[in-house]
Amino acid sequence: MDKILIIDDSTVQANFLESILSDDYEVTKTHTAKDGLHLAQIEDYSLILLDVIMPDMDGFMLLKELQETFITKNIPVILITSLSDIQSEEKGLVLGAVDYITKPFHPLIVKARVNTHIKLWHYRKQIEKQALVDELTGIANRRSYDNFIMTKWQEAIRLKHSVSICMFDIDNFKLYNDTYGHPAGDKVIAAVAKTASSYLKRTTDFFARYGGEEFIAIILGSEAKPAFEHLKKIRGAIENLKIPHKASKHNHVTVSIGGITVVPEHGYSYDTYLKLSDTMLYDAKRLGRNMVVWSSGNAEQWIEK
Numbered sequence: 001m002d003k004i005l006i007i008d009d010s011t012v013q014a015n016f017l018e019s020i021l022s023d024d025y026e027v028t029k030t031h032t033a034k035d036g037l038h039l040a041q042i043e044d045y046s047l048i049l050l051d052v053i054m055p056d057m058d059g060f061m062l063l064k065e066l067q068e069t070f071i072t073k074n075i076p077v078i079l080i081t082s083l084s085d086i087q088s089e090e091k092g093l094v095l096g097a098v099d100y101i102t103k104p105f106h107p108l109i110v111k112a113r114v115n116t117h118i119k120l121w122h123y124r125k126q127i128e129k130q131a132l133v134d135e136l137t138g139i140a141n142r143r144s145y146d147n148f149i150m151t152k153w154q155e156a157i158r159l160k161h162s163v164s165i166c167m168f169d170i171d172n173f174k175l176y177n178d179t180y181g182h183p184a185g186d187k188v189i190a191a192v193a194k195t196a197s198s199y200l201k202r203t204t205d206f207f208a209r210y211g212g213e214e215f216i217a218i219i220l221g222s223e224a225k226p227a228f229e230h231l232k233k234i235r236g237a238i239e240n241l242k243i244p245h246k247a248s249k250h251n252h253v254t255v256s257i258g259g260i261t262v263v264p265e266h267g268y269s270y271d272t273y274l275k276l277s278d279t280m281l282y283d284a285k286r287l288g289r290n291m292v293v294w295s296s297g298n299a300e301q302w303i304e305k
Contacts, residue, residue: 003025003028004048004114005028005043005048006029006048007030007031007033007050008029009032014031015029020110025114028045033062034056037072040071045075047077048077050078051079052083059079063079064096076098080102081102081103099113134193134208137189138194145208145210148206148218149206152218152220160263162220162224164218164227165259165260165274166216166217166218166227166257167214167277167280168210168215168257169285170189170192170213172247173213179246193209199237200219204220205218205219224295225296227294228259228261231257232292235255235256235290235292238255239252239253239254239255239290241253249289254289256281256293258281258282259292260273260280260294260297263297
């Protein structure tokens with residue numbers, strides 16, 4: 001059930017709105033702008049109904065605060081007010097409100113507008129989700145990865161958590177396409193993604209298609225050795241799919257994996273460690289493919305035998 005937050009200093013009006021909407025939605029009420037902002041940041045609301053005329057901070061000021069706060073900026077807000085002049089309505093819409101309902105209002109109009117904006121919110125969330133998913137494999141795409149690592153790298157610096165960066169590459173993939181055709185190649189990419197992602201399902205794991213036949217995994221909070229051992233299992237699971245590849249010396253589809261584990265500090269550049277992970281991947285290919293090569297982050301390198 002969708003959650004709606006009502007922010008209104010009038011208990012009577014807040015209760016009236018709740019009575020209109022509570023059959024269809026989970027409704028939370030609060031009577032101050034400060035409490036409303038706090039609730040919007042800690043709960044997952046599909047819509048906010050916001051009164052304009054409130055003490056301390058009016059609805060316009062709170063709307064501006066909501067729009068400028070990263071966690072709340074995408075929550076749709078409907079302003080409900082007795083201010084019926086064009087200037088006030090324009091101000092609310094310019095500040096980012098999705099609708100503007102003037103008092104006195106009819107319950108059926110409130111229900112209809114709320115229903116419309118809840119549907120639009122779900123539609124937008126679906127579009128946003130699709131924009132972050134690779135169409136072929138169903139896993140995260142490059143854009144999703146860029147968004148993820150931008151925040152998680154800084155978070156790891158702040159919390160002093162380790163980050164493992166793992167680059168995957170399907171071995172001899174161009175030869176596979178040349179031998180079996182691109183449609184078959186697409187199936188291989190999808191199969192590799194499905195197998196690897198089945199091993200990377202924890203909340204501390206992230207797996208994405210990096211581009212072409214390349215993938216990237218980010219593992220948060222793990223020590224270097226367990227991360228290395230886990231990636232060896234993934235490599236082995238992909239080999240055990242036994243997808244024929246007669247143009248490969250291994251006779252089956254395999255992957256090479258390079259990775260590095262680091263506890264980042266202020267001043268550490270993520271791109272530097274991404275390049276080191278790519279260097280580990282290059283070493284795995286140079287040393288014969290179908291293996292994992294890992295760096296512990298302090299000049300120690302492990303090579304899967």
